[in-house]
Amino acid sequence: MQLSTDAVVIREKKLAEHDRLLTLLTRDKGVITAYARGAGKLRGSLLASTEFLCYSHFQLFQNRDRTSVDRAESEAVFFGVRQDLEKLSLATYFCQLCCELVPELDCDEGYLRLLLNSLFQLERDKMPSRLLKPLFELRCLSMSGYMPDLVACCHCGNPPEGGVLFSPQLGVICCPGCRTQDIPDPIPLSPGVFQAMRHIIYSDFDRLFRFRLSDQGTAELGRVCESYLLAQVERMLPALHFYQTVCPPQKEQTPAKFEKEAPHGTG
Template identity: 45%
Template sequence: MRMTTDGIVIATTNIDECDRLVTLLSAEIGVVRAYARGAKRPGSKLSGSTELLGYSRFVLFKHKDRFTIDSADSNALFFGVRQDLTKLSLASYLCELCADTAPAGEPAKEQQRLLLNCLHLLETGKRSAEFIKPLYELRQISLSGYMPDLVACRECGQYERPLFHFYPVSGELVCAGCDTAPKAGQYVELSPSVLAAMRHILYASPEKLYSFTLSQQALLQLTAVCERYVKTQLSRSFKTLDFYNAMLPN
């Protein structure tokens, strides 16, 4: 059976001197692994399209449970990301997080759109890496079934308070007035601006998702809370995340 799909390469594994196993994110079938035979040979038509971040129209052949790439016509290769080590390290983390959380064998249109938009903004410099990272983390993990409840305080139901405590384990908010005996280390304090940004990331339409601003201090807090939420919910870290963080200035 043959099928055509627009997919972005989110992981690659070298099989031998010539072949490559590629993990794609397809809008129609989500995460799919496919063999790219001869992709590493000089002059191969599959070479660039099957590298990390390659976004192409793939023709896939399926035999039993195995996919093979017949051909690929490149849509975008994101050279502006590949040529900048900080951008590339962040993009590698976004792809690893995507591979870990996006669905396999079912549609992933919103996940693909999110990743492509973030890579485009990263490549063009319209949004910084520091802005894109927490936005992608929170939106992607929410699309994948780990959406926190940021509507109101769990206890009193208030939408606005001067200070909220966010609990990464449960994904819930408790206002400081209700949380009379909080346990240190189990929650994160959220200022109104950071909570507003998190709500925007969760609930905004795709067209308006990137249209918010934060002070540098608030952006640092947003970065910390989103990263912690991802690690807590998935019970793991990522080597690509560790590498990206090591690239940042102290």
């Protein structure tokens, strides 16, 4: 069966001398593993379009349990990301998250849209990488069934006013006055970070990247979202560990301030 789709190469493994085994995040088929014969040849037609992070239009052939690449035409290669170690390590982490969270044969094109927009943001320096990381983590988790409930206190059911506590293990919030022992290790959220988390989860995609946080807010959001991800995935991803060595956490002393951008911002 022939299959035509757009996809980003989120993992590649060399086979033999010139062949590759590709993991593709597709527009309408979720994650697909495909065999690319001759993709490693220097003058081969598949070389440029099947490398890691390439966004290409693929012609695939599916035969029983095996999928092969017939043709591929590159549409974006993200040279700017590949040439910067911090950007490359973060992009690699995004791809590993997609391998971990995106279901096979999922028809939701939102995953590909999120990854592509994040790669473009990285390449063009539209959003700081330290802010882009928690945005991608929380949005991808929410899309794949791990959306936290940030609407109301899990005990009294009222919308939070003032301070709020967040449980990474349970993915719920509670008022400080409602805290009980059944809320394990709650993290206090500043108002700006709480607004940012709600924006990432609930906003339309066209407005997703249109906000900014202060340095302190970005550092706090990064810690909270990473804690939530690790609590849900229940293991340290190798790409996350490498990113942490390349880009260790920053400690800033300015207030956490959340600001939405004007409608003409990049999305």
